[in-house]
Amino acid sequence: MKIKSSKKAKMVDVAKLAGVSQATVSHVINESAPISEEVTERVQKVIKELNYVPNALAKWLKQNKTNTIGLLIPDIDSGYYAEIVKEVESTLRERGFITFLCNTFYDSNLEKLYIKALIQQSVEGILICYGLVNKNVYKEIYNLGINLVVLDDKEVVKGVQVPSVEVNNINGSLLAIKHIYNIGAKKICFASEPLFNRALKLRYEGFKKAIQEYGYKDSDVTLYIENNQYNKIEMGYNIGSQILLDSNTDAVFASSDNLAFGIIKRFREHGVNIPDDIAIIGYDDIPLCKIITPTLTTISQPKKLIAKKGVEMLLDVINGESSNLYFMIEPSLIIRESTMKRA
């Protein structure tokens, strides 16, 4: 679409054509003063005529306020974060904020780049939906006095806790292993991508705690933890073949649904019957769990609640309200076909 030759109208152009001052135009637009009906109509007519659109940059600069929030996610292409984003955006929109979404790919350089850009754009606050790869960035944000809330992480900067919302990952693993125990699995395993963040570490901690609690001996437990970070489904696919080499596994606990999907794909290719030969349970409860064959038993993260709480906390921080700066949410077990033995 070609740029029209006519220049963009400014507020002063509207004022001139309407025969009023610029201040009056501003008041009409923002309803910030009681302008007479006659003048109001005249101004509005000119605004339409000139296709006038206020320049938000100028407004924000003057007001020292932008009503914008930065949102950092690691991977747009994950059902989990997609749901969080939707909820965060709509909640913020209701509260009059615009969201700037940034996708970091877990790349430490991109994390820095985006946060710098957001700060330069004078966002009112930043909501980070995962534990940053580069923990130093928390300190940088702190030093600049930027309002910040983090989901799924817990950090202390200079003795001050970063406001955060977490799901109880320890209990998530406990729920998973309890279920596996209840369906009678004797030989079990824990499959995970590298434990590069707090959530994954805690799931592993919870797993270790759970096997003690349910009396699994070390010889009945195998760990498959990848060394390198890459596509989760592929990681699962590779782990799947390792599991098959240990022919006596009864149940797999995967640290994420996507990992479980990869494992399932491998099992399926080798004619392994799920759950009769091997049961499998995931983590996250992304929408796909209901679509896959077999449908996937998993630990549900209350994503809407996480998002809502995070937004609430951030708005409190912005408004200087001293609310709780930490909130823990409990996960739950969703039982589906992948652990429902027929016999």
Place this chain on the structure above:
Amino acid sequence: MKIKSSKKAKMVDVAKLAGVSQATVSHVINESAPISEEVTERVQKVIKELNYVPNALAKWLKQNKTNTIGLLIPDIDSGYYAEIVKEVESTLRERGFITFLCNTFYDSNLEKLYIKALIQQSVEGILICYGLVNKNVYKEIYNLGINLVVLDDKEVVKGVQVPSVEVNNINGSLLAIKHIYNIGAKKICFASEPLFNRALKLRYEGFKKAIQEYGYKDSDVTLYIENNQYNKIEMGYNIGSQILLDSNTDAVFASSDNLAFGIIKRFREHGVNIPDDIAIIGYDDIPLCKIITPTLTTISQPKKLIAKKGVEMLLDVINGESSNLYFMIEPSLIIRESTMKRA
């Protein structure tokens, strides 16, 4: 994180503390004049000391340039758009642009709201990744002289074609039906969400053209086109049960992969063997096609190429370069298990 009590430093603060003029600080930061090494170092030291971050709003206002681009997608929670977004963002970043991502949910009000917000924020251009629900908005954007490129749509505003990139949807359907014909399907059907946009309409057109070309009689063809727009997988799930009522269908052509997934889910629940009882082919080639059971034969959209072409075209429009304002990309057939009969 609490707001630190110290105020944010401005350029003038840096200037004072470094004992130079504001202009000099600006030149150091932007390397816009040959400042002596000694002064440069002094200024940079103060910048660090004060944690100074330039205010982009002020800069952009003065320069009348933002290096930002608005990106509109209808649904972040779709593998298709997620891939497009990734490619668009990274391509734009290489070219020095920041992307503002907006998720419209196919909601005509949100479309307007976001576009207005983007224009007020003075983006250099807008890239829309789907046919807008509200076609009038194209005209509004045109009237404001905003640089625009659209993917997967083709519109003319006031006699001027909106710059756009399309995939050849007619040929996509031809490829699909040709394949269905080749595997020997006699009774076939076309399943689709409502034909609310150009891409879906063209896929339907292509389907009609294809059945003629391959000699299917009307009595061998059934249409399942939903009346209401809702979750695609659920739509597919519902269409799936309708297809099963017509017990003699040999092959299904679904207008999107997600729709196909819903159909597959229903078939599976009823013990229908895919592809031996009924073959199925989707459209889009989202990553999930390789994961699902059975893996899904589909028409591949070259998403990276679409994204790259779109960005390229938008940058051309912004720079006033008179490139081609329309580009058509050819789809291809990806054969997987869902149409690979064993016998």
Place this chain on the structure above:
DNA sequence: CTGAAAGCGCTTACAG
């Protein structure tokens, strides 16, 4: 190599 000054397009006390 460095600085004084105008100006980007708005908002907002304040005066009348």
Place this chain on the structure above:
DNA sequence: CTGAAAGCGCTTACAG
């Protein structure tokens, strides 16, 4: 109910 004027935090010719 309306307007004159200062100022938000930068950039950029221009002068020296």
